[in-house]
Amino acid sequence: MQRITIQSEPIDDQKPGTSGLRKKTRVFMGAHYLENFIEAIWQGIGGVAGKTLVLGGDGRYFNDRAAQVILRMAAASGARKIIVGQSALLSTPAASNLIRMRKTDGGIIMSASHNPGGADEDFGVKFNTPNGGPAPEDVTNRIFEATKSISSYEIIETQDVDLSKPGVTELAGMEIEIVDPVADYAALMRELFDFGAIRSLLASGFSIRFDAMHAVTGPYAKALLEGDLGASFGSVVNAVPLPDFGGGHPDPNPIWAKDLMDAMFGDDAPDFGAASDGDGDRNMVVGRGLYVTPSDSLAVLAANAHLAPGYAGGLKGVARSMPTSRALDRVAEAKGLDCYETPTGWKFFGNLLDAGKATLCGEESAGTGSDHVREKDGLWAVLLWLNILAARKQPVAEIMNEHWRTYGRNYYSRHDYEGVDANRAGGMMTVLRNSLAELPGKTFSGRTVEAADEFAYDDPIDGSRSEGQGIRIGFSDGSRAVFRLSGTGTVGATLRVYLETVETDPARMNRDAQEALGDVIAAAEAIAGIREHTGRSEPDVRT
Numbered sequence: 001m002q003r004i005t006i007q008s009e010p011i012d013d014q015k016p017g018t019s020g021l022r023k024k025t026r027v028f029m030g031a032h033y034l035e036n037f038i039e040a041i042w043q044g045i046g047g048v049a050g051k052t053l054v055l056g057g058d059g060r061y062f063n064d065r066a067a068q069v070i071l072r073m074a075a076a077s078g079a080r081k082i083i084v085g086q087s088a089l090l091s092t093p094a095a096s097n098l099i100r101m102r103k104t105d106g107g108i109i110m111s112a113s114h115n116p117g118g119a120d121e122d123f124g125v126k127f128n129t130p131n132g133g134p135a136p137e138d139v140t141n142r143i144f145e146a147t148k149s150i151s152s153y154e155i156i157e158t159q160d161v162d163l164s165k166p167g168v169t170e171l172a173g174m175e176i177e178i179v180d181p182v183a184d185y186a187a188l189m190r191e192l193f194d195f196g197a198i199r200s201l202l203a204s205g206f207s208i209r210f211d212a213m214h215a216v217t218g219p220y221a222k223a224l225l226e227g228d229l230g231a232s233f234g235s236v237v238n239a240v241p242l243p244d245f246g247g248g249h250p251d252p253n254p255i256w257a258k259d260l261m262d263a264m265f266g267d268d269a270p271d272f273g274a275a276s277d278g279d280g281d282r283n284m285v286v287g288r289g290l291y292v293t294p295s296d297s298l299a300v301l302a303a304n305a306h307l308a309p310g311y312a313g314g315l316k317g318v319a320r321s322m323p324t325s326r327a328l329d330r331v332a333e334a335k336g337l338d339c340y341e342t343p344t345g346w347k348f349f350g351n352l353l354d355a356g357k358a359t360l361c362g363e364e365s366a367g368t369g370s371d372h373v374r375e376k377d378g379l380w381a382v383l384l385w386l387n388i389l390a391a392r393k394q395p396v397a398e399i400m401n402e403h404w405r406t407y408g409r410n411y412y413s414r415h416d417y418e419g420v421d422a423n424r425a426g427g428m429m430t431v432l433r434n435s436l437a438e439l440p441g442k443t444f445s446g447r448t449v450e451a452a453d454e455f456a457y458d459d460p461i462d463g464s465r466s467e468g469q470g471i472r473i474g475f476s477d478g479s480r481a482v483f484r485l486s487g488t489g490t491v492g493a494t495l496r497v498y499l500e501t502v503e504t505d506p507a508r509m510n511r512d513a514q515e516a517l518g519d520v521i522a523a524a525e526a527i528a529g530i531r532e533h534t535g536r537s538e539p540d541v542r543t
């Protein structure tokens with residue numbers, strides 16, 4: 001075993017995006033690529049010497065190899081200890097929990113979240129800070145700066161560390177604690193939710209289907225839903241994490257979780273369906289014959305969270321990302337709660353949660369979570385839903401209909417144009433940005449623009465400002481269109497157009513969302529010229 005210094009040089013595309021550095025797996029496997037980025041993390045956090053970190057990932061292709069490299073580099077640079085999930089597995093929320101519970105100096109999560117896995121697909125690395133949340137921009141900027149001047153890194157030359165069993169071992173003087181990835185997370189869930197009530201609900205014949213999409217939540221869902229809560233064997237499907245997620249796209253939405261949708265809309269549909277993504281932080285909720293949009297799910301959870309023991313004292317406040325529908329705002333207003341609007345990306349919720357300004361937060365991109373960890377949490381959302389269903393003893397559809405009657409319905413849809421030429425997409429945004437001042441007062445497809453701006457966020461806790469966070473067009477009837485380029489893609493640009501309209505007439509609560517949004521969709525096209533700029537006549541995905 002020998003500590004060696006490897007000469008390297010800067011690699012120029014290592015800028016972390018919305019959620020860490022994501023690239024094609026083969027890029028990460030290229031010479032020095034992973035090593036340079038890890039060295040930049042060490043530099044960006046002021047060195048790893050003497051520090052304790054958590055390490056784990058979603059099990060995708062290269063997860064195991066990357067874990068060994070990171071352990072050897074941490075040991076070579078003098079880290080005190082690494083707490084690593086067995087087989088280098090940890091869901092993102094479980095990693096966040098471990099970082100907090102063990103009061104570590106942060107953690108490294110290996111994941112490209114909902115992007116497909118495999119040698120020809122995606123890989124990613126993300127640093128989380130000691131509060132358990134994704135590193136804020138000052139930290140990721142420091143990491144990026146460091147990538148520009150790497151000249152060497154330290155690593156131990158040795159055999160692989162055996163991560164197959166829990167226990168304590170050692171590498172060149174650095175302690176390695178291998179932990180069961182599920183145990184601590186499961187204990188936290190048992191504290192937050194009324195497992196007795198959920199167990200009774202399931203015992204009464206209420207059927208569920210949880211699709212782990214061959215990704216990391218399989219073992220967690222098996223242990224909690226089928227183990228603790230007694231859901232019938234087989235309720236958790238695609239439960240074994242695979243390096244290529246079974247060739248699928250582990251993104252819980254109606255398109256990629258089509259099997260679940262088919263089951264929930266078919267004969268003999270279970271009472272409740274759910275899915276989560278590659279690393280277990282996203283969720284999707286489906287009732288029998290009814291898909292619940294993430295924005296609606298967030299609003300329902302906010303309205304009913306007090307039914308779970310962990311939130312019985314009420315919420316301190318709520319938060320949503322800017323493109324997320326304003327269904328949450330309606331609940332907040334009715335309940336007298338503060339409601340914060342942040343840029344896209346979970347990291348922006350961290351300060352609000354730390355400061356006790358918000359208890360619950362969520363995003364249209366299928367993320368919901370609370371102050372129990374500092375990441376969004378897929379299984380947590382599923383358990384909170386189950387707790388609410390157990391307490392209210394009503395089907396999902398009835399809960400949704402009551403919700404809309406009480407608070408109004410925000411019809412919502414996101415249209416994605418994927419793999420668009422980056423220059424064309426950027427060009428569209430520039431033209432749109434330059435036209436904002438002239439838009440107010442103009443009418444498009446019967447909708448009059450009331451306000452048009454580019455969203456910038458001033459963090460109320462640390463005073464930092466984040467600009468260029470999406471263009472929003474508000475119409476006088478409360479409808480809205482938001483335009484934003486994705487920060488998580490790995491090829492070309494993905495244009496996201498978020499569309500929303502408000503309905504308060506009880507007779508018009510069950511329309512098709514695309515139809516209800518027809519005018520807003522047409523207005524968005526008229527304002528931005530999406531077809532002309534992207535060369536696309538249709539979105540690739542409509543959520």
Ligand code: G6P
Nearest residue numbers: 018019345346363365486487488
């Ligand atoms: C990741 C982050 C989310 C964010 C999403 C947006 O999943 O964890 O917090 O909402 O990316 O992705 P986008 O592709 O729209 O930038």
Ligand code: ZN
Nearest residue numbers: 113114279281
């Ligand atoms: Zn994810």
